[in-house]
Amino acid sequence: MWAVQLLVESLFNGIAIGSVLLIAALGLAIVFGLMGVINLAHGELIMLGAYTTYVVQLIFRLPLFQPFFDAYVLVALPAAFLVSGVVGVLLERTVIRRLYGNPLETLLATWGVSLILQQFVRSVPLASATGLVLALFVGLLAPALLPSELMAGPRGRFTSAGIWAGAALMGVLAAAGLGSLVSSLSRANPRNVDVTAPAWMRGSLDLAGLTMPVPRLVIIAITVVAVLGIAWFLARSVWGMRIRAVTQNRPMSDCLGIPTETVDVLTFGVGSGLAGVAGVAVSLLGSVGPNVGTSYIVGCFMVVVLGGVGNLLGTVIASLVIGVMTDLIGAGRLLTAWPGMPSSMATVVDFFATTSMAQVLIFSLIVVFLQFRPAGLFPQKGRLVEA
């Protein structure tokens, strides 16, 4: 009986750890896996999502929104998706687009961007940052919504100047308004902040002797929905098909009439937006700071590489495997399951029975594994590889 309970508990913890890894790596699986872009700023896109959650949560503490405080996560999810998505789109259009096919330069440039973003949240008041993102959002989206005649020719330059002026005005107004309503947002804050979870999320559920913290359950739910959503988007939607076509044969997709640059922007935007969603999940687990992204980025790349680049199912399985292994090793389950083991062995198990040592061991195991299967658990097969 206790063995079953141990198994169930370990499995739940493993899935809980794995789902954080998975939601964090999901966007990277698309950006790195499908587009082949090594985006070292992915962690900072997660960080931006976490900060978005913090800002949304503060707005929901205002008297006007206070009654709906319990539901702020539902607003934070799309908001974080949009914030990180917009920043990702801007990153793609200004930096990454010029570096396609140069992985090393992309790596360096995005690392620089990640440092810029970290310093940005340290030195810029969050109210101003919110206004800036809003202005970017309006400025980038408006041209797509206006009739195309307005954007063509000499009139186009005039229209786009008008759009950006309006967007900037909206941004300044939003920043000023937010700053005056929530005074803590009007000052730059380099320290970590804490997101207050709504009351219903603070407890834990007891099910057949198993204690499941509610935030963990929420993260698992977010992850499941995000994975299913993205799988549907890629497999069934028109844009998903365009993305798959461009990924596999860019020049021919172009010749067929697929607007490849739009596809690039969209793919990168969706991948970045998913990083924002991961940021919401991350904010539920601990305090939010400028460095929160750095602690996830290595794990994200590990998951994507272990799963097999360009393979969504591989990413899912790899993150669950890493999650379960982290729990097995990190919590010293082997010792619980076999209390009478020789003391020398017990010392080794005990040595690795912390979260950070478990990570060291698992990453070493992954490195060894990749020596034998360099393409990961589920390598791409068929003629695509040879092409």
Place this chain on the structure above:
Amino acid sequence: MTLLEIHGVNTYYGESHILRDVDLTVNAGEMVCLIGRNGVGKTTLLKSLIGLLRPRSGTVLLEGKPMDRLAPHQRARAGVGYVPQGREIIPQLTVEENLLLGLEARPGGLGRHRQIDPIVYELFPILREFLPRKGGDLSGGQQQQLAIARALLGQPSLLLLDEPTEGIQPNIVQDIERAVRRIIAETGIGVLLVEQHLNFVRQADRYYAMQRGGIVASGPTADLSQDVVDRFLSV
């Protein structure tokens, strides 16, 4: 009616001069064949027309409108269908998805069109059987049929065919020839064909012969003498 008109096109690969002052026209409802030995620039010319390569000078006009500044996907939407050498089927997409992608070239693209015109199954019955298969799993001949069907679904006004019968078994070659002729007769589109098979070349209305990146001879295929064939076809 002149469908495609190109004037003084010069294309380079890096510093090497490939196409030299190429002039060529294709009329609507006409099949024009481009002949020449390997490496004279036939494929380069087609790539310059679809926009994969940018000529350094010269103009490309489709129905009188210049296309020089358009990206390949804009040229596809303007009515240029392209069947490249090597077919370039999207390997991990199903045959059905590959066909659907052909609809992207129509105005509005896949957002507005989802119906695969059954004419392609009539032209190439094998495709209907293979709809759920991966494009990459098809044989060369089947991929060629798929590539042509995909291009036709975009309802192009000009079809560029790059060696459609290269390395393909004779019975499929006949299917392809029949399909191309039927499409021209029924829809009145123009076809620019790069071909080595003399039999297929003979079915074209006019020919242009290329040598070292330039057009060196042209005329009705009816006048194609044995001497020209010996010089420009590698048979």
